Amino acid sequence: MSVDRAYHHGDLRAALIGASFDLLAEGGLQRFSVAAVARRLGVSSAAPYRHFADRDHLLSAISATAAHDLRAAISAAADAAGPDATARLAATAGAYVRYVVRTGAGFPVIYAAELYELADDARREQTRALMTTLFELAAATGPPTYHEALLLVEATVAVAHGYASLFADGFFARNASTVDDIAARATEAARTLITPPPRRRRTTD
Amino acid sequence: MSVDRAYHHGDLRAALIGASFDLLAEGGLQRFSVAAVARRLGVSSAAPYRHFADRDHLLSAISATAAHDLRAAISAAADAAGPDATARLAATAGAYVRYVVRTGAGFPVIYAAELYELADDARREQTRALMTTLFELAAATGPPTYHEALLLVEATVAVAHGYASLFADGFFARNASTVDDIAARATEAARTLITPPPRRRRTTD
DNA sequence: GTCTATACTACGATAGAC
DNA sequence: GTCTATCGTAGTATAGAC
Structure with missing residues (x-):
C-alpha cells in the first residue's frame, strides 16, 4: 500500500x-x-x-462531468426551493454560483468554443440535458412563448454567471463576501428578473 | 514612406x-x-x-486605457439616457456590453488579479475613477446607505458582465443575437434590478 | 528604438522500455 | 498502464549589433 x-x-x-x-x-x-x-x-x-487522446478530449470529459453535476445541483436547489416556479428558477442562479466557485467549471468551460466541433456523445448528452432542465424550469414560470422562456433562461444564466465570475476574479474582495452571500444575491437578482413586472409605474396602481 | x-x-x-x-x-x-x-x-x-518592462506592465497600461475609455463610454451612455437616475445607471450595463464586445477588455482585464500588486499610478487613478463614476451613478438613485449603493453597483456590473461574457463566449450564438440586442437586454435587466420593488406581492396592493 | 540571435521555460504530444 | 526520454512549438526575456 x-x-x-x-x-x-x-x-x-x-x-x-x-x-x-x-x-x-x-x-x-x-x-x-x-x-x-x-x-x-x-x-x-x-x-x-x-x-x-489530447487536451481537448480531457476538456470534453470535464465538460460532460460538469454539465451532469451542475444539472444535479440545479435540480436539487430547485426542489429545495419549493413549488413556486419563479423561486425554483431563481434558485438555479444560487446553485450555479456555488458550483462555479467550488469547481471553476461554469458555462465558459462547459460550452467552451474549442469543444464545439469535437464529437463526444457523452458530453453532448449531458450539455443538452442541462439546457433542457433550465428550459423546463423557465417554462414552468408561464412565459407565453418559447422565445420568452429562452430569454428567461438567458437572463438567469447571465446574472448567475456575472456574480460567479466577478466573485471568482476577486472583484468583491473588499467586502468580506462569502460564497453564500453572493449566491443569495444572485438568487434574489434572478428572482427580480424572472418575476413578471406588476406594472412598474406607480400611476397605474 | x-x-x-x-x-x-x-x-x-x-x-x-x-x-x-x-x-x-x-x-x-x-x-x-x-x-x-x-x-x-x-x-x-x-x-x-x-x-x-514585462508582460504585466503592458497589461497594466491596457488596464489603465480600458478603465479610462470604459468610464468615458459609461458617462456618455448615462448622459444619453437623460436625467432619470435609474435609467442612467442602467445605461451603464449596455455601455459595458458594447465596450467589452468591441475591445475584450472588461472588468476581468481591468481588475485582473495579476495586476493587483503591480504599482502603476496611472492605472490606479483610472480604475479608481471608473469605480467612482459607477458609485456616483448608483448613489444618485437614492439608496439609503453607502452599502446599498455598493450593492447596486455590483448588481449592475454583474448583469452587464454576465451578458457580455456569455455573448463573447458564443453562448447566444443560436439566436442571431447582435451586440445591440444583448446590450439592450442588459440595460433592461439592470433597470429591473435597480428599480426599487413596489411591493412585489399582489396581496398588499 | 528596433533588429537578430539566443537562453530558458513550459506545454502538447509521441516513441519505446518495462 | 505508467515510465523515461525526446521532439517541436511558443512564449518571456535579455544581450549586443546597428
Whole structure:
C-alpha cells in the first residue's frame, strides 16, 4: 500500500478529471494544462495520454462531468426551493454560483468554443440535458412563448454567471463576501428578473 | 514612406496597446501574448520590451486605457439616457456590453488579479475613477446607505458582465443575437434590478 | 528604438522500455 | 498502464549589433 510514490491509481481517468476541477477552481482555464494535472497527481506528463487522446478530449470529459453535476445541483436547489416556479428558477442562479466557485467549471468551460466541433456523445448528452432542465424550469414560470422562456433562461444564466465570475476574479474582495452571500444575491437578482413586472409605474396602481 | 516592412512607428507604445485590444477582442486574455502583439504590428518580439518592462506592465497600461475609455463610454451612455437616475445607471450595463464586445477588455482585464500588486499610478487613478463614476451613478438613485449603493453597483456590473461574457463566449450564438440586442437586454435587466420593488406581492396592493 | 540571435521555460504530444 | 526520454512549438526575456 505505498501511497507516496509512483501513483498507481485504480482509475487514473477519473482522478485526472477530479484534479482538473481543482486546477480550474484555483486558476481557471487560464492556468489549466495537461502537464499541471499530471504533476498534481504525481504521474508523468505522458500518463494522461493513455486515457485522453489530447487536451481537448480531457476538456470534453470535464465538460460532460460538469454539465451532469451542475444539472444535479440545479435540480436539487430547485426542489429545495419549493413549488413556486419563479423561486425554483431563481434558485438555479444560487446553485450555479456555488458550483462555479467550488469547481471553476461554469458555462465558459462547459460550452467552451474549442469543444464545439469535437464529437463526444457523452458530453453532448449531458450539455443538452442541462439546457433542457433550465428550459423546463423557465417554462414552468408561464412565459407565453418559447422565445420568452429562452430569454428567461438567458437572463438567469447571465446574472448567475456575472456574480460567479466577478466573485471568482476577486472583484468583491473588499467586502468580506462569502460564497453564500453572493449566491443569495444572485438568487434574489434572478428572482427580480424572472418575476413578471406588476406594472412598474406607480400611476397605474 | 515604406509602410510594408520594418514598421518604424512614431509611437510604438500606443500601437502596442491598440493592437493588444484587437487581440483581446478576438481571443481574450487566453490568447494574448507579448509575442502575438509584436507579430501583429510587424515588429520583433524584443521591441515591446523597450516600452514595457514585462508582460504585466503592458497589461497594466491596457488596464489603465480600458478603465479610462470604459468610464468615458459609461458617462456618455448615462448622459444619453437623460436625467432619470435609474435609467442612467442602467445605461451603464449596455455601455459595458458594447465596450467589452468591441475591445475584450472588461472588468476581468481591468481588475485582473495579476495586476493587483503591480504599482502603476496611472492605472490606479483610472480604475479608481471608473469605480467612482459607477458609485456616483448608483448613489444618485437614492439608496439609503453607502452599502446599498455598493450593492447596486455590483448588481449592475454583474448583469452587464454576465451578458457580455456569455455573448463573447458564443453562448447566444443560436439566436442571431447582435451586440445591440444583448446590450439592450442588459440595460433592461439592470433597470429591473435597480428599480426599487413596489411591493412585489399582489396581496398588499 | 528596433533588429537578430539566443537562453530558458513550459506545454502538447509521441516513441519505446518495462 | 505508467515510465523515461525526446521532439517541436511558443512564449518571456535579455544581450549586443546597428
